[in-house]
Amino acid sequence: MIIDLPSTTTSQVNKKLVELRETGGAVALGRVLTLVIVTGDGTEVEKSIQAANDASREHPCRVIVVARGAREAAPRLDAQIRIGGDAGASEVVVLRLYGPLADEGAGSVVPLLLPDAPVVAWWPSDAPECPAKDPIGALSHRRITDAAAEEDPIRALQDRVESYVDGDTDLAWTRLTSWRAMLAAAMDLPPYEGVTAATVSGAADSPSTDLLAAWLAEYLDIPVQRLDHPRGPGIVSAVLERPSGNIEIVRPDGKVGMLTQPGQPDRRVALQRREVRDCLAEELRRLDADEIYEATLRGLGKILRGEPETEQQPEAES
Template identity: 85%
Template sequence: MIIDLPSTTTSQVNKKLVELRESGGAVALGRVLTLVIVTGDGTEVEKAIQAANDASREHPCRVIVVASGARQAAPRLDAQIRVGGDAGASEVIVLRLYGPLADEGAGSVVPLLLPDAPVVAWWPSDAPESPAKDPIGALSHRRITDAAADGDPIVSLQKRVESYADGDTDLAWTRLTSWRAVLAAALDLPPHEAVTAATVTGAADSPSTDLLAAWLASYLGIPVRRVEHPRGPGIVSAVLERPSGNVEIVRPDGKVGTLTQPGQPDRRVSLHRREVRDCLTEELRRLDPDEIYEATLQGLDEIVRGEPAAEVAGSAEAGS
């Protein structure tokens, strides 16, 4: 069910939500958090809502979308309420702000927050330089950005380093979960030797490649080279150097990687780029600070930039 409320107020939106709940129980109260999505008023609105709806099946929540419209227009708030099949396991409130109201997203959000429930802010793209100091970020227990979706991913990632505050995270980091799990599991197998150095290869504009290199530098306390790959976005390979032989993961096609290590047969491992909905679902599982992500950001300065790598067979077709 989709209900449009043109030229409205947040008070009228709240009143309509109460009417829906009282008339048919269309809006359930079992919400565990409020997810605030801050975006422009373009096509990415529907993509973000769909990802939030998918994530809400594990985390029932109230989704508030703050979509900024034309700032040259007269001040106006257009709202839309989605419940039932159009909202997954959540209730979705879309606020389109025009004119001077376009800069007042936080004031429009506050009256609609669920009482006594955590608040998570998500910028699908174009996040503020300091999310924690943003008016909506300041309301939130957790702040989710995505450096890979910004115009200059590497510059965006550097901003995350400079502005980090407890509760910050980035989907470029979340996309590394599978890579980190495979590498950690490989080191648990014999021979149990210390890793002396590592090399991570990926596209020049891949923040996930930078974060994987920084994580290895921080986690293992070793020098790590970050090498640019000439084709395709995302991570192409990771090599851990040990005295008896290297541990290598090579993913030339952006989907399936090959794990090679001494004394073990080569193994194919699934390393397909994770969908936004899967990354968002993972991030909503925790509301406490991510100390490993913080340490990884601090380790970015320890990465040694290497020469561009020669092409491997195929190309990395997907992000992390």
């Protein structure tokens, strides 16, 4: 069910939500958090809502979409409430803000937050340089960005390094979960040797490739080469050097990888590039600070400042 409320106020939106709850159309008691999505007033709105609906099947929540429209328009708030089949396991409130209201998203969000429930803010793209200082970010226990969706992904990742506050995370980091699990599992097999160096290859504009290189450098305390690879998108390969032979994962097509290591047969491993909905669902599982992500950003900051031995070089197409 979709209910449109053109030229309305947050008070009227709240009144309508209460009315729907009393008539049995929506139940807020089972919601575990409020997810606030901040985006432009374009096609990205529906894509973000769909991802949130899919994630809400694991994390029932109230979804508030702050869609900022033209700032040159007359001040106006158009709202839309979605429940039932149009809202997954959540209830969705879309706020389209125009004119001066476009910069007042936090004021429109506060009256609609679920009482005594955590708040998570998500910027599918165009995130502020410092999410924690953004008015909506300041309301949130957790702040999710996506450097890969920015116009300049590497610059956006550098902003994450400089602005990190407990509660921040980025979907470029979440996309690494399978890679990190595969590499950690491979190192747990015989001959149990230490890794002496590593090489990570990927697209030049892949923030996940930079984060994987920084994670390896920070936690293994080894020199790591970050190579640009024309095969992209995303990460193409990771090689861990050991005295008895290298551990190598190569994923040339963004779908299936090949794991090679001494004393073991070559294995095909599932490394399909993760959908936004899956990354979002993973990040909603925790509301505390991600210490490993923080340490990785700290390591990446050292790399950007040229402190460790890690280096970046172009790789010739083979």
